[in-house]
Amino acid sequence: xxxxxxxxxxxxxDFFQHDTLAVAENLLGKILxxxxxHAVITExxxxxxxxxPACHAARGKTPRTAVMFGExxxxxxxxxxxxxxxxxxxxEAEGFPAAVLIRGARLLSSSPPVLLNGPGKxxxxxxxxxxxxxxxxxxxxxxxxxxxxxxxxxxRTPRIGISKGQDxxxxxxxx
DNA sequence: ACCCCGATCGTA
DNA sequence: ACGATCGGGGTT
Numbered sequence: 315x316x317x318x319x320x321x322x323x324x325x326x327x328d329f330f331q332h333d334t335l336a337v338a339e340n341l342l343g344k345i346l347x348x349x350x351x352h353a354v355i356t357e358x359x360x361x362x363x364x365x366x367p368a369c370h371a372a373r374g375k376t377p378r379t380a381v382m383f384g385e386x387x388x389x390x391x392x393x394x395x396x397x398x399x400x401x402x403x404x405x406e407a408e409g410f411p412a413a414v415l416i417r418g419a420r421l422l423s424s425s426p427p428v429l430l431n432g433p434g435k436x437x438x439x440x441x442x443x444x445x446x447x448x449x450x451x452x453x454x455x456x457x458x459x460x461x462x463x464x465x466x467x468x469x470r471t472p473r474i475g476i477s478k479g480q481d482x483x484x485x486x487x488x489x
Numbered sequence: 490a491c492c493c494c495g496a497t498c499g500t501a
Numbered sequence: 502a503c504g505a506t507c508g509g510g511g512t513t
Contacts, residue, residue, distance in 0.1 A: 359496070368496070370509095378509060395497050396506030402496085415496055434497045475496055 324458045325451075330386035334360040334405040334412040335484065341403075341414060342468050342488045345460040348440045350423055353430065354462070357418030359473045360484040361402070363411055368479035371411030381448045382411035389457070391437070391447040398434030399443050403451060403459070417474070417485070 325344070330337055338360040346353045361369040370392070371379040381390045382404055390402040390413050402413035419436055421428040430436040437443065451458050470483040 361496070370496080373510080376510070392496085393508060395495065396508070398497050400496060417496085432497070473496070477495085 321461055321463050323461050324455060325387075325461060327385070327387045327452045329459075330403060330405050330452075331407065332405065334362045334414060337403075337405045338414045338484070338486050339468065340465065341416070341459070342486055343462045343464055343466045345422075345462055346416065346419055346440075347455070347458050347460055348442060348446075349456050351440045352422040352460075353419035353436075353440070354422065355416060355419050355459075356429075356466075356488040357416075357431070358486045359415040359417055360405075360486075361413050361415060362406075362484070366479055366482075368473060368476040369411065375411070379411060382413050383409060384448075385450075387450060387452045389446055389449045389451060391442060391444060393444065394434065399437040400433040401437055401442055418487075 338358040341355050341358050344355050346355055364372055366372060371382045375383050381388055385408050386405050388404045390404055391399050394400055401416045404413045406412045415433060417433045418431045421430055421439060430439050449457055466488040468489060469487045471485045472480045472483060473485045
């Protein structure tokens with residue numbers, strides 16, 4: 315984390331190549347950049363490997379989940395309930411399927427800032443959809459995560475909207 | 490080929 | 502509490 319640790323710098327791959335819980339926690343307060351949009355991440359969830367029953371990759375690699383088995387720092391965007399998209403960022407070592415779901419952010423490129431509470435609303439507001447799946451977030455300044463001065467205080471809770479894996483406190487919510 | 494259900498959201 | 506809406510994944 316040498317170059318990437320400067321404020322406003324695009325995070326490099328090594329930020330994402332770590333334990334998913336650490337990445338989910340450390341993404342709080344960071345800036346999600348998509349073209350003209352800048353948003354402070356306020357809520358994340360971790361989905362970790364084939365032993366996590368709520369993880370899409372729990373039953374192995376399929377065409378949809380293949381990106382989760384790939385290199386860290388790539389986007390995993392999928393359609394949910396036929397109407398909404400959810401944005402994840404792939405984590406950990408290549409071959410280990412895990413990702414962080416971006417559930418909430420405060421949109422700065424608007425006045426006053428708009429609270430995007432919910433992964434579907436977030437993708438709709440930013441214009442993220444299927445065509446932005448499987449993109450490397452460590453390359454382009456138009457789709458990346460930027461470092462930020464401070465990590466906010468936060469709480470951990472069970473993940474939202476799942477029927478399995480509710481015992482884990484894998485949701486991170488900035489105060 | 491078919492069926493079930495989901496990492497959601499807005500409205501009732 | 503519920504409906505909208507459709508692709509993925511398991512089953513036949």
